[in-house]
Amino acid sequence: MSHIQDLLKQHGVPEREVYLDWINGSVVDKEVFDAMIPYYLEKDYGNPAITHRIGWSTLDFYERTKRQISQPLNVDPQSIAITHSFTESNNLAIKGLTKMYKGRKKIIVSEVEHLSVIHAAKSLFDQGYKVDILPVSNDGTINLDILQEKIDDDTLLVSLQSINHEIGTIQPMKEALEIVKDKDEKIIFHTDATSAFGRIDLDFSKTEVDLATFSSNRILGPKGIAGLYIKDGIKLKSIYEGQLSVEILAPDVENSPLLAGFAKAVELHFKNFDEIKNHTTKLRDKLLYGLHTSIERTEINGPAGERRAPDNVNVSFLGCEGEALTVESSMNGIYASSGSACTSRVLMPSHILTAIGRKPEEAHGSMLMTINRLNTEEQINYVLETMPKVIERIRSITGGIEL
Amino acid sequence: MSHIQDLLKQHGVPEREVYLDWINGSVVDKEVFDAMIPYYLEKDYGNPAITHRIGWSTLDFYERTKRQISQPLNVDPQSIAITHSFTESNNLAIKGLTKMYKGRKKIIVSEVEHLSVIHAAKSLFDQGYKVDILPVSNDGTINLDILQEKIDDDTLLVSLQSINHEIGTIQPMKEALEIVKDKDEKIIFHTDATSAFGRIDLDFSKTEVDLATFSSNRILGPKGIAGLYIKDGIKLKSIYEGQLSVEILAPDVENSPLLAGFAKAVELHFKNFDEIKNHTTKLRDKLLYGLHTSIERTEINGPAGERRAPDNVNVSFLGCEGEALTVESSMNGIYASSGSACTSRVLMPSHILTAIGRKPEEAHGSMLMTINRLNTEEQINYVLETMPKVIERIRSITGGIEL
Amino acid sequence: MSSRIPLPYAPRVLELFQNPQNLGRMEDATVIASAGSPACGDMIAFYLKVEDKSEIITKSSFESYGCASNIAAASQLTIMIEKKTLEEAWNFTWADVSEALGGLPSVKTHCGSLAVGALRRAIRTYYEEITKATPAWLPEELTKDEKHALEEEALAEKLKKKYKL
Amino acid sequence: MSSRIPLPYAPRVLELFQNPQNLGRMEDATVIASAGSPACGDMIAFYLKVEDKSEIITKSSFESYGCASNIAAASQLTIMIEKKTLEEAWNFTWADVSEALGGLPSVKTHCGSLAVGALRRAIRTYYEEITKATPAWLPEELTKDEKHALEEEALAEKLKKKYKL
Numbered sequence A, B: 001m002s003h004i005q006d007l008l009k010q011h012g013v014p015e016r017e018v019y020l021d022w023i024n025g026s027v028v029d030k031e032v033f034d035a036m037i038p039y040y041l042e043k044d045y046g047n048p049a050i051t052h053r054i055g056w057s058t059l060d061f062y063e064r065t066k067r068q069i070s071q072p073l074n075v076d077p078q079s080i081a082i083t084h085s086f087t088e089s090n091n092l093a094i095k096g097l098t099k100m101y102k103g104r105k106k107i108i109v110s111e112v113e114h115l116s117v118i119h120a121a122k123s124l125f126d127q128g129y130k131v132d133i134l135p136v137s138n139d140g141t142i143n144l145d146i147l148q149e150k151i152d153d154d155t156l157l158v159s160l161q162s163i164n165h166e167i168g169t170i171q172p173m174k175e176a177l178e179i180v181k182d183k184d185e186k187i188i189f190h191t192d193a194t195s196a197f198g199r200i201d202l203d204f205s206k207t208e209v210d211l212a213t214f215s216s217n218r219i220l221g222p223k224g225i226a227g228l229y230i231k232d233g234i235k236l237k238s239i240y241e242g243q244l245s246v247e248i249l250a251p252d253v254e255n256s257p258l259l260a261g262f263a264k265a266v267e268l269h270f271k272n273f274d275e276i277k278n279h280t281t282k283l284r285d286k287l288l289y290g291l292h293t294s295i296e297r298t299e300i301n302g303p304a305g306e307r308r309a310p311d312n313v314n315v316s317f318l319g320c321e322g323e324a325l326t327v328e329s330s331m332n333g334i335y336a337s338s339g340s341a342c343t344s345r346v347l348m349p350s351h352i353l354t355a356i357g358r359k360p361e362e363a364h365g366s367m368l369m370t371i372n373r374l375n376t377e378e379q380i381n382y383v384l385e386t387m388p389k390v391i392e393r394i395r396s397i398t399g400g401i402e403l
Numbered sequence C, D: 001m002s003s004r005i006p007l008p009y010a011p012r013v014l015e016l017f018q019n020p021q022n023l024g025r026m027e028d029a030t031v032i033a034s035a036g037s038p039a040c041g042d043m044i045a046f047y048l049k050v051e052d053k054s055e056i057i058t059k060s061s062f063e064s065y066g067c068a069s070n071i072a073a074a075s076q077l078t079i080m081i082e083k084k085t086l087e088e089a090w091n092f093t094w095a096d097v098s099e100a101l102g103g104l105p106s107v108k109t110h111c112g113s114l115a116v117g118a119l120r121r122a123i124r125t126y127y128e129e130i131t132k133a134t135p136a137w138l139p140e141e142l143t144k145d146e147k148h149a150l151e152e153e154a155l156a157e158k159l160k161k162k163y164k165l
């Protein structure tokens, strides 16, 4: 495996580089990083449940940062559980709930949920749970009529994401919530808001949302820390066991530098919420429509306009295989990912692209590019100039193979 | 709750401060921090399973750091699973195993294991597992005769820590391992080596240890990252669900800056292993025996000499309640913790101190101080000068109350 | 699952812990009572000097084996009952003590409660052993705070048995 | 649980991906064969120019709809069979191709395999359609690499049904 360095040498460092794979990994903002430094080196590194100066000072810091983190959701800081990742938050929401609420046995999720939601729900099969999967329209929108039909007396939980992470569909959360709660207030409503946090308004104070997952590293905060909003009165049980301290639902999560980074990222992002949204929306449309018009046989995955996440670009280039696409793009300094089967362990195309009715060969040719506030218009111009050549070359390799 | 800042003002910042609560929270080493910087800001922040330059570069980095992390254990880097915390590692070892090995239903742990081990084992009761708890001697040593007796055909797993985290007992791991494997090779042996990593030799290459937990933040590495050694051939299942990438047992753990810090901490600590061991052992003995001889009615918890962890000091001051002790110490600039019931949510004294036969009032008066390579002899002198006054004052409040 | 709990004390708790008022054994006490148990990590001894006819508490003091909030609660109570009649003193509840301390973390309410339990025991003892007559305002049944002390003592016995002491 | 897989290619894979040898349709091919299916994200077309009597491959080329390792494997195979007889060419296995590429990640062995499958199909086609006589060295039963291509094609049918296409 030590030939990766040779691979990198063979690849070379392109003269111009544009990173558009923010969903798969991200730097932190420089200001966020600066905010973390003291907590790594000198300050509030204690356990907030210990009765000495360092412990109390850490507790004070902990409460202040939780207050900051809860602000964009407009909820009580005490209703936020800190976890290590959005994956853990989703697992805690689903499995932690089923440990506390016995009786009802049905969980409803959509076809396009993140795997952490779908698999967490399905992991409960052997405890007698039933998982109903809602279909979506061909732009990825959850089918509300079928939601209405599926809810019954046995329904414990409905888990529907706020924004789809792959094709950017902004889901009709308000309507879904109304349908659920109108039918039966007791049904718990969870939303995976990981890809929505910082993209759309998420004021939960006036809603009946019971549980919501959100994360730090989608807003240029550090990875390794995330949150779960838990409405007052909802009971969960920790999904793994250990010594609890300030957080009573997840052991071993008190991590001052990561919290400091999360809080700073929240502060910076929401201070500039409108500006970031306008900036990314502009670049998104430029890139999305630019690719669509300048490269033939290109299809847009997901909705257009207002109903699309401000940072999401996802297109299928017919006649191209996605892994080859990412490699050729990479050699041109453009970093993105694909829903191709060739990038997955099970060799199946993205479950989201097939859910919206894409043929496998369309799914294989998909490219996901997310726009971050660090991206510039100049970068997008470069991508628009370069991608036609990338696609042309890949299509030349496909040659006359009929798809 | 916003009065914590007033509390801190009331407390004041002591002129001299000595931090001895490393087990509950820790800074990172300055060099470790420096090693993390590029991965937060500019380098290898991608997902190591994506086929573009940043992904491949991250993969290369990932493999190199895992190699470094596995070195002190002298095992194949591929046998290390990265997790978010030692708590998660312990849960993965125990629950992840029971998901893969059906049939045998008995788990043996000791009375003095960390709560993440004891509670993870007990959480399996409702799946029909039986948990046998081994007693310990009055210095905390596992009773090997009883281990021998308890092992039977139904035993799936024996989980015994390498060093006790509270009273520093170095456990007879080699002997325990022999007893288990001599009786039945198929029994899985897990050791929670969190408090042993960097304290004693842990070369697993020539042993039959199947699973071992270890962590970054006990050697001045960052919190939020830990490891589980999994011997080739042992099968585990992830304890929560999500998208897996390089790590196939824990979703969402690929975190370059934390890995960089972990690897650097390993490098620095093990380069100076003997020096650190000698330094802390010297300070440990100075503090342990110093407190014991200069303050009357003081008892040592745990073994003395070679069989005690080089960094562990734990004593009970009779006639003192532990929370009051930590507060009074804190006002004198000495930061440590206690096994007192008053610091726990369930108002029970430390399960470890009662396991070694301490009366509750002895457990309540315990103080745990751990010595780190950053501590100096001068600091220990200060602690030795100051603690008699601390104890005297607390005892004066107790006054004539008979214990 | 066992766990640690954060204890965000109000500054008044630390102030009284640092500088406890009315600390110490009182040699000429009219009555003495104690509550709690060292096995539970919490015990208070309460001393009262009571003026004969007026039943005014002219002096009170305490000793405490316990956490910072236990010490502060006992000290705070001695301050509150100064120059009060026994009847007035009786009527202080743990909620009053907690409030005077700036609010105790909820897991620590038993500390305030224990101090009140000890005081009430002292008051009962006064009527049982000194005046040998019970005033009308003194309830026959044990109050909540007194019961709390009993519970804690019972728990201590259980703990002792559990650990075979 | 579904998951992504790291793909640490050897540099040779990237080299051939960047600069594929023998790429493209061959207008004057003696035989053509394809293997795989776009539905699975992997398809190869193989073109051979075969010298009449000697049965020597004088020229070969490929087209590929597939990932970098698929492209590299096909290209590598065309290089390996140059100036080889059909019998010699037949005997290259996916392990040979993988080795020549510096080792493929195990999840990608099917890419090497698919290239070999396509080549063997072309060779069979040659004997079936051009010479109409089967040489003794040509096994009647399908080889593993040929079966692999069939499996992939069958999976494509299943996928199509699953997604109702």
Ligand SMILES: Cc1ncc(COP(=O)(O)O)c(C=O)c1O
Pocket (backbone or CB within 6 Å): A023, A024, A086, A114, A161, A165, A192, A193, A194, A195, B243
């Ligand atoms: C809702 C949601 N979906 C998906 C992802 C990531 O998906 P993937 O790991 O496939 O990039 C994330 C976070 O990474 C997420 O929050």
Ligand SMILES: Cc1ncc(COP(=O)(O)O)c(C=O)c1O
Pocket (backbone or CB within 6 Å): A243, B023, B024, B086, B114, B161, B165, B192, B193, B194, B195
């Ligand atoms: C083996 C072990 N025990 C105990 C602890 C910590 O115990 P506590 O959280 O009680 O300080 C750790 C790590 O923090 C540990 O690794």
